Amino acid sequence: MELGKLIVFTGPSGVGKGTLLRAILEKYPELEISISATTRPPRQGEVNGKHYYFVSRDKFEAMAAAGELLEWAEYAGNYYGTPRTPVEEKIQLGKFVILEIELVGAREINKTFPNALRIFVLPPSLAELERRIRDRAQDSEDAIARRLDRAKIEIDAADEFDVQIINDDFDIALLNLEHAIFSPGIY
Template identity: 50%
Template sequence: MPPDRPARLTVLSGPSGVGKGTVVARLRELYPHVWVSVSCTTRPPRPGERDGVEYHFVSVEQFAQLVRDGELLEHAEFAGNFYGTPRAPLAERLAAGQPTLLEIELQGARQVRQSLPDAFLVFLAPPSMAELERRLAGRGTEPADVIAARLDRARIEMAAEGEFDAVVVNDDIGRATAELVGLIEAVCP
C-alpha cells in the first residue's frame, strides 16, 4: 500500500573533493534502506567505478537525447563533463515513500530547489579549504590545472552554503554519514 504522502527528497551537495562520494558509499553500506539516485554522466569512469552503481556512464549524444526528451530532473556541466539525474526512478521511489538521496553539484541543487521546492538540501562542507585542497590533490586522478579550477569553483560553492537547509561538516566520515542519515530520517518519516 502506498504511503499517505510521498517521501521528501534529500539533496546532498558540496564542493568537489569534500567527500560526497565517500559519504554516500558509507551510507549505502550502513543504511541500505535509503535509496541513492544514480546520476548519468559523460565523464569516463574512475578506477573501481561501475556503470549503474556510481553513475550511468553515457555518451555526449545519449546525454543530449535525455535532455531533449525531458528525462532529467536536473543537469549541469562540470569540469568539461555533463551530469544529470534521471527523473523516473526518483519519482517512483519518492511515490513509494522510500527515503531518497540525490548527490549533485550546486548548479543541480539549485535546479532541484526550483522544480521541487519541498526537497531538503544538505551542504557537505570541508573542515577547511586547506583540507579540501589536500583531498583533491590526494586523489591523483586529475592534473594540477583541473585541481586549481576545482578549488576556484569550491570557493564559489562555499559561499552558497546559506542556500541550504542544513550543513554537515565532513571532518569524520562516520560522524558525517550518521548526521546525514539523521537529517534524511527526520524529513522522511
C-alpha cells in the same frame, strides 16, 4: 503508503561526500541512489542502468527537451542529468532517494523539486580541503588550483541548503547526515 523523500547531496570536490555516502548506504541499504544519464561512453566495469544510463547525445537532448530530466548539465563535452521518472516512482513507493550532484544541478533541483531535502557538506577549512585534494595525488597543480577556486564558489553557496554538515570528524559528520535524513518532521 507514506511518500518518500528526495535528498540532494552536494559539496566541493575532496570534502568526503563519497565516503559519507558509502557509509550511510552501508548502514541503511534501504536508501536509494539516483542513477544519472550520461552521453559519455562507459568506463571499464561500468554497467548500463547500474552506474549510469548511457545514452546517445540525440537521446539525451530529446530527454531534456521533453522535460524528462530533473536537472542536467554539460561537463567536459558530455551531458549528465537525472532522469525524472525513476526518482518520482521511487518516492511514490516511499523510498528515500539520494542524488549526489554538483552545485549547478542542486540549484536546478530546487526549481524542479522544491520540497527536496538539500544537504551541503563543508570542509573544516580551505586549508584542510587542499590537503585532502593533494593527498589523493590525482591532480596537477593547475587542476588543484581550479578545484580550490571552484570550492570557494561552492562553499559560498552553502547557505542555500537546508542542512550544512562540516566533515571534520567523520563519525560526527555521519551522525549529522543520519539525523538530517531520518529525523521526522524537521524538513
